Amino acid sequence: MKNQVKSSCAKAVQFAEITKSLIRKGNIIRVKKCLGIAEQLLITGNAETKNVITNIYLFSVSTFITIRNCSISNLFPQTLHKEYIKHINPSGV
Template identity: 50%
Template sequence: MKKFNDTLVQKMERLANITISSLQLGKIARTKRCLNLAEELLNKGNAEMKNAITNVYLYSVSHYMELNHYAMAKLLPVSLHKEYVKQINTSGV
């Protein structure tokens, strides 16, 4: 079994923390830039990058957004929103 790239996970955690802190500070433009960057990486990245974005970044950001009642459909770009819906449906919630 291939070992997951720890550095990639750390970078996705850092991007998630930046996105969440931007939301907390009300910096919507900065938040959208972070979400668009994640969207671009999701669309253009390799399989390992896509896994890191969905399993680390999207999980953290969507969890925070759910707890604080943000409108997911309005903030998340198209591909990230599709992955979010997949996560919701897979978890059985």
């Protein structure tokens, strides 16, 4: 079996699925760790990384917590929380 290189989009989807699974299980410590990693990628990543974290990872996780009516937005680190607010309130009001 050949090693396959996953695209950054595929990695973000997989990372979001892991985070959502941890939310379902109630593993808050690991959820916070995942959100912290996403925060670091958002702060230190290149333009592509920031775009993938915002538009794939955060969109997937924020949609999930909205549909499931989870109240975990307080777990989001500061920069990621600002992006989360933009996703749930796109008008900027």
